[in-house]
Amino acid sequence: MTKKLRSVGVLTALALSLAACGGAKVGDAEQPEAGGGKECGSFNLAVSPWVGYEANAAVVAYVATKELGCKVVKKNLKEEISWQGFGTGEVDAVLENWGHEDLKKKYVDEQKVAVVVGPSGNKGVIGWYLPPWLAAERPELKDWKNLNKFAALFKTTESGGKGQLLDGDPSFVTNDEALVKNLKLDYKVVYAGSETALIQAFRDAEKNKKPVIGYFYEPQWFFNELKLVKVDLPAYTKGCDADPAKVACDYPAYDLDKIVAKKFADSGSPAYELVKNFSWTNDDQNQVAKYIAEDKLSPDAAAEKWVNDNRAKVDAWLGK
């Protein structure tokens, strides 16, 4: 029992001696509020689970905090859940929307709780990709017409005797099942189930020279590590994907856009102006995504680095 008492005493003495050495007191360094002009208040920003989106969010959050004095609350959410947040006031802005027409119809047209505020400047590409070694060894695979010839190459334990076409996360926009059917390909769509599984499959394919063909997309930080090669599907023409069951053409090029809550748009918050004006290129996004994913910077540090290097772009967003 006395042992315990002693240990408490020792702990206290230790703490006191540490304190005697002094040290900064809590609240000594009050940070001055930045900005001026209109009060920004709280800004709820949805962050979807891929690094490219996180790059967008990092930069917008950094600028909003540092330049406009907003209190940015990042919410890590899957897309569908973010859209639900528009109505309940939990989410103010989504910075990178991949053509979710169904969600637009529901939340913008029907419920009128969200507004489209224009493109983010990023161009989205969706398609079927090959690991670089395979594209180099069998360049004819880059044309979809030759895919059937090599179906046996892509056979796995999961594909039931056919070639395996690897798809990703269930939230990804995909027509692949219809494409395989309508292009009469001898392939089976196998769902990896997550972006992580998809990237791991490509990484493994390149490292161990395994044949893999799968769904992928740009912009994406992984392209900094591995330059995947896109397979040419029958060219996209306007309306060729109108009937989801009859699709037999490539994915369109997506102009990724920004969606905000109606309330947020009407609030006159300077953060809304920032979101409205925010626009950058795929290279910009990949740069910040690389800082985060490969250089292991925190999103905030990555944003700071990019903002310091691209002052002019940021000033344009702020209307300076």
Add this chain to the structure above:
Amino acid sequence: MAAITGSVELEVRRPRRAVLVGILLVGWLAAFFLLRGIDTLVLGGQETTRLHRWLTEQADVLGSGNVVFDTIRVAVGQFVVLLQDVIAQPSYGRPVPVIGWLGVVAVSAYLAWAFGNWKVAVLTAAGLTFVGLQGLWQQSMDTLALTLAAVLLALLVGIPLGIWAGLSHRMFRVTKLVLDLMQTLPTFVYLAPLTLFFAIGPAAATIATVIYAAPPVVRLTAHALRSVPTESVEAARSLGSTRGQTLTKVQLPLSRSTVVVGINQTIMAALSMVTVAALIDAPGLGQTVLKALQTLDVGVAFNAGLAIVVLAIVLDRVTTAAGDRPWRTASIRRKALLGAGAAGVLVAIWFSRTYVWAAEFPATADVGSRIAVVATDVTTWVQDVFGGFTYGVRDAVTTGVLNPLQTLLTDSPWWLVSVVVVLLALVLGGWRAAVPAAACLGLLVGTGVWHDAMVTLASTLLATVVVVAVGLVLGVWAGRNQRIDSWIRPVLDAGQTMPPFVYLVPFLALFGTSRFTAIAAAVVFAVPVTTKIVADGIRAVPVATVEAANSVGSSSWQVISKVQLPVARRAITLAVNQGLIYVLSMVVVGGLVGAGALGYDVAAGFAQSELYGKGLAAGLAIVLLGVMLDRITQAAARPRKFRGTVGGDKW
């Protein structure tokens, strides 16, 4: 001795059952070759049935806001934020929380000491400091705040419910059914609907955690009350105690240690939800794990996962110690010590409120990134060394066992599978198994995801067989040898609490995207619980019985197979049963690594609005599979002689 006679009876009965099962299986195979491909009820990935579309519409109706749900959400949200303000987040205009790290460590260690003993107090202080050294102090405190909020709410609801179920037989039966459902329903399934009622963020995450974590404390409280010897209760009543007095003075004090075990299990369940709840924006370590997963950063994910394991070990040991402590033994001397300790704690809190070094965990020690580097290196090494070999194992198992089994299940007509399963249930467990099995199969057809359910069933059966085999070997080993047990237990704890998301990436590297990867992940998750139950069962075999066997010169193998295993039969059945439930609860995670089927459907329902109803139906299908398999295994285990007299009193 009764148990031994039971086992003799088993020996006699076994051949007849085995013959019947054999005939059934041969008949199934024959019918399969004749009827292959008819009535298989295949439904494409993007296809939906009328039921699915109807469910999707309901989601829109429900999501339009409701005063009751909003009130609950705001209240729970306030509660979580309050706890976060105290230990985790900058609050009340200060750049630090109300209590800084030194204060939190002091308070936790003090509580551990007051309710447990000084050993767990040291463990608590060391564990929390280690988490801080990992560079994860704030995230850990967010997780702790959320866990505490969920556990307190679960206890608030769970203990009264448990008491009610402990006192009333009818209530007992009702809760048992509901709790079975709550524990098998995949968390992914109700995560999406929950966001409709409770939006997103800490409040919804807490509510989801409460749903997942409350069952153990309800179960064990009820179980504890029912296990209080009737003599004690009758003695109290005969001395003139009222019902309330009997409850508070006799039944509850006598049940205390079991109730604490329930609280302990609830805490563990709550902690294991934190990574899943991160999907609806629960703050804390779960976020770190999910973020790391996006960049396939095994090291960082492991570091955060390790912090969860450390928190789990600390909370586990403290509650266990609190449960072991005799009821009310505070001597004057102890009271004085407690007072002195409290004063020390207050000093520590004052420091943590005053000085920055005691408020924010110093960032100088960088253990976390070193752990991350080591974890990454080890993973890479394992991948490089075993990579080719593991692919070979995967291919052999998949083509040799899994594919044939799956084909048999998926390509047989649905009615043939149903008839075979119901007959099997009848042979193995009698009507008690056959009737629920028939009901579940019927509902399964109704969900519209029959084909996917059969794919999942094949993987589940295979995974369960592996889990039981491994669990039996490890459990018997640990049950017979105390030293092995103390070595193996921390590993088992880690297997149960380390978020599955952490080992997904290494498993993907080892086995690729496949059903086999999902099976491997499920095995890691389910083996600990099976092993623990088997070990406990073996240990509970009366020493006298084992010694009797030893004295007549039985070999170790004979003792195990003829005495220990038969006597521990009930524990082993429970182990099989729990292994199965744990495997099923991993189905959704399996869907993220290429297992497809129900797991993918559920995840898709969470991610795509038009597949919402299908996801719900798939979740329901997982539950139906669980209930069906549970009933069959339970009934099969029940000694036939006693059937009907034992009643439904088993938990």
